[in-house]
Amino acid sequence: MWHFYDYIEPQSGRNPFDDWLRALPADAQAAIDARILHRTGMQKWPEKWASLYKGTKGTSKIIELRIPWNKVQYRPLGMYAPNHSFILLEGAIEKSNKIPQSRIDNAVQRQKRFEENPSCVTEH
Amino acid sequence: MSQNIDSIKQKLWKKLGDKAYRDAFVAAQIPNTLVAQIETLREQRGWTQKELAEKAGMLQSRISVMESQSYDKFTLSTLKKIAAAFDVNLVVRFGPFSELVEWVASLSPEQISVPSFGQDTLAGIEQKQVLPDGYPAKQRLVAADPRPYQETDYSGLGGLGSIQGWFKAPSSYATHQ
Numbered sequence: 466m467w468h469f470y471d472y473i474e475p476q477s478g479r480n481p482f483d484d485w486l487r488a489l490p491a492d493a494q495a496a497i498d499a500r501i502l503h504r505t506g507m508q509k510w511p512e513k514w515a516s517l518y519k520g521t522k523g524t525s526k527i528i529e530l531r532i533p534w535n536k537v538q539y540r541p542l543g544m545y546a547p548n549h550s551f552i553l554l555e556g557a558i559e560k561s562n563k564i565p566q567s568r569i570d571n572a573v574q575r576q577k578r579f580e581e582n583p584s585c586v587t588e589h
Numbered sequence: 590m591s592q593n594i595d596s597i598k599q600k601l602w603k604k605l606g607d608k609a610y611r612d613a614f615v616a617a618q619i620p621n622t623l624v625a626q627i628e629t630l631r632e633q634r635g636w637t638q639k640e641l642a643e644k645a646g647m648l649q650s651r652i653s654v655m656e657s658q659s660y661d662k663f664t665l666s667t668l669k670k671i672a673a674a675f676d677v678n679l680v681v682r683f684g685p686f687s688e689l690v691e692w693v694a695s696l697s698p699e700q701i702s703v704p705s706f707g708q709d710t711l712a713g714i715e716q717k718q719v720l721p722d723g724y725p726a727k728q729r730l731v732a733a734d735p736r737p738y739q740e741t742d743y744s745g746l747g748g749l750g751s752i753q754g755w756f757k758a759p760s761s762y763a764t765h766q
Contacts, residue, residue, distance in 0.1 A: 466697065492613030498604065499617035499693075502597065506696025507625060513658040533659040534617065588596060 467505050468550045469589035472575045475582055481571070482541065482589075485556030489539075496534035497541060501589065504530070504551075518542065518569065525573045527554070529564065540564055542572040544579070552579055552586055597694045605686055618693065620661040622701070623668075628656045629701050630675050644674035676705035 471482045486494055504510065518527040528551070532539040538559035544552050554575040557568035579585060605611040631641045631652075638652040645652075647670060654660055655667075665681065672679035692700075 491607050491609040495610045495613035496617040498601070499614050499621055502601070502693045503618070503621040503625070503696060506700070508698045531658060
């Protein structure tokens with residue numbers, strides 16, 4: 466079983482992924498929650514569900530969850546962590562096959578902070 | 590870091606309080622499960638998409654599309670063909686949200702995988718029940734055993750004795766070798 470966690474900003478206590486999710490329409494939130502819950506129970510994560518984002522430089526390994534819903538491509542961004550854990554770092558919407566660079570940059574920065582302080586997470 | 594099922598259930602139940610949310614959750618959950626199951630059952634059986642397509646009387650390209658994560662246009666007709674190809678039951682019915690929450694919160698690879706009839710078992714019945722065609726459902730509940738049919742004695746089961754009639758095979762079958 467996989468465990469999903471939201472990254473928490475250490476200083477402000479802000480939960481950026483949850484902020485992004487709650488700003489979406491209720492039906493989109495449901496589609497994303499349904500997919501995340503479904504992935505929780507699945508051993509295998511095929512490429513079609515979750516794939517390494519190939520646009521990052523250096524050692525960052527940002528994973529994008531691919532969730533199409535009502536013709537919108539939702540892309541929760543996160544990273545794998547030990548013990549079958551997945552840390553949700555940021556959320557984005559892909560347009561014209563591109564995720565906004567600012568969202569990727571946020572995810573990369575939060576990944577670094579998480580690696581420095583792995584306790585800055587909460588249950589999704 | 591740990592996460593428990595009760596916490597998942599509580600959070601989901603709270604969110605389901607929103608009508609738009611719960612309608613969408615149901616709509617999203619169906620393809621999530623079906624897409625994962627079709628691919629899982631096919632791979633467990635060691636079949637290619639083409640082999641599944643042949644068994645289901647469909648085109649390989651349709652199986653490929655159905656296994657794509659964004660497919661959400663399943664029809665009952667298609668699902669019945671796929672179920673027959675896998676030789677598994679197909680459950681289509683309305684249910685309470687509490688059941689959905691239980692299912693989603695405890696989802697596991699074991700729940701997704703389904704044995705075909707040949708590998709399936711029914712608790713309390715050791716021998717596989719193979720029923721001759723043309724018999725009414727209640728009367729077909731007899732073992733496909735080469736030995737002559739013998740009515741089971743349920744007298745020791747108290748109130749259940751009244752169901753004996755269900756299991757009584759037609760006389761033509763009772764004497765069939």
